Amino acid sequence: MRTPLSTLLAGALLAGLGLTLGPSPATATPSAPTGSENATPAAINGRLKVCGVKLCNQYGKPIQLRGMSSHGLQWYSQCLTDGSLDALAGDWNADVLRISLYVQEGGYETDPRGFTDRVHELIEMATARGMYALVDWHQLTPGDPNHNLERAKTFFTEIAQRHRGKTNLLYDIANEPNGVSWSRIKSYAEQLIPVVRAQAPDTPILVGTHGWGSLGISDGRDETDVVNDPVRASNIMYTFHFYAASHGEEYLSALDRASDRIPVFVTEFGTQEASGDGPNDFDRAQRYLDLMGRKQISWVNWNFSDDHRTGAVFTTGTCDANGPWTGTAPLKPAGVWIRDRIRTPDSFPTG
Ligand code: IDC
Numbered sequence: 614m615r616t617p618l619s620t621l622l623a624g625a626l627l628a629g630l631g632l633t634l635g636p637s638p639a640t641a642t643p644s645a646p647t648g649s650e651n652a653t654p655a656a657i658n659g660r661l662k663v664c665g666v667k668l669c670n671q672y673g674k675p676i677q678l679r680g681m682s683s684h685g686l687q688w689y690s691q692c693l694t695d696g697s698l699d700a701l702a703g704d705w706n707a708d709v710l711r712i713s714l715y716v717q718e719g720g721y722e723t724d725p726r727g728f729t730d731r732v733h734e735l736i737e738m739a740t741a742r743g744m745y746a747l748v749d750w751h752q753l754t755p756g757d758p759n760h761n762l763e764r765a766k767t768f769f770t771e772i773a774q775r776h777r778g779k780t781n782l783l784y785d786i787a788n789e790p791n792g793v794s795w796s797r798i799k800s801y802a803e804q805l806i807p808v809v810r811a812q813a814p815d816t817p818i819l820v821g822t823h824g825w826g827s828l829g830i831s832d833g834r835d836e837t838d839v840v841n842d843p844v845r846a847s848n849i850m851y852t853f854h855f856y857a858a859s860h861g862e863e864y865l866s867a868l869d870r871a872s873d874r875i876p877v878f879v880t881e882f883g884t885q886e887a888s889g890d891g892p893n894d895f896d897r898a899q900r901y902l903d904l905m906g907r908k909q910i911s912w913v914n915w916n917f918s919d920d921h922r923t924g925a926v927f928t929t930g931t932c933d934a935n936g937p938w939t940g941t942a943p944l945k946p947a948g949v950w951i952r953d954r955i956r957t958p959d960s961f962p963t964g
């Protein structure tokens with residue numbers, strides 16, 4: 614059970630009055646008191662839509678999704694099991710699972726059929742647990758997404774077609790463009806988006822920004838490249854990634870400025886260094902979380918695996934042993950910290 618029934622009933626009454634319960638934006642606006650088994654983030658919020666610079670639920674109310682990204686499926690698929698996803702949905706109370714499909718480095722390009730099938734399967738597993746499924750086309754090396762445009766068209770056409778009846782999908786079409794200008798990324802997005810929309814006209818699409826998803830900051834540029842030359846498509850958001858121990862004030866203020874002007878979704882962040890390893894900077898990570906809570910910026914943390922690095926939430930060996938998955942016992946410090954912040958409702962009022 615995700616939400617006590619009394620909270621649900623109260624929430625439904627408030628929702629009817631156009632009010633929300635404050636604490637947990639993504640779960641605070643029930644459509645009807647349908648019983649606790651249906652009180653999942655995806656059931657409550659339904660089809661999402663970009664509204665101004667925010668992400669809104671089926672009632673047009675701004676919400677914030679919080680959840681976890683998988684590690685690369687080619688390496689850590691064994692961390693995504695019935696048990697681990699039960700824990701993510703039921704113990705962590707996550708709203709969203711990001712399914713990280715690397716294209717290179719032993720990923721999609723080596724076995725398009727096998728990886729596409731695995732993504733289908735993971736979408737079904739997230740859906741069965743009432744979570745949103747954020748499908749991440751994890752291009753990284755090479756950094757120009759155009760390199761994989763034809764592959765992306767093939768992949769997303771099948772994904773969008775197969776899951777067109779679902780209301781819980783989000784597509785992240787370029788993980789971290791790097792070494793490439795914003796105008797080239799925009800051109801990629803404008804070629805791919807119509808292909809996806811032909812199958813799934815209403816699914817929000819997330820577009821990676823230049824400089825490894827830094828809104829250009831890591832390239833010595835900034836968000837004005839995007840603000841002044843946005844992708845010509847509706848129902849899209851732009852992504853921002855940060856690693857708290859590496860990315861300081863300049864990145865924080867870019868996120869703050871940009872999110873006033875364009876819809877931003879933080880599809881990946883870590884509490885440690887950009888390597889996904891090294892010491893955690895929980896203080897700075899909390900500043901980002903406070904900002905994102907205040908502005909209802911959705912976020913997804915990297916990563917739900919037992920990789921040896923500090924940014925993988927589970928201790929090494931957890932996945933091969935198939936758990937245990939719940940509670941804090943199997944978690945590294947970053948895992949304990951992020952689980953708390955996914956579980957615990959924001960203290961910020963919504964709306
Ligand atoms: C890292 C993985 C590591 C892998 C490396 C290269 O943890 O196992 O060898 O990628 O593929 C990102 C990327 C994400 C990175 C992560 C941590 O999106 O793929 O994962 N990171 O370095 N951007 C900033 C950090």
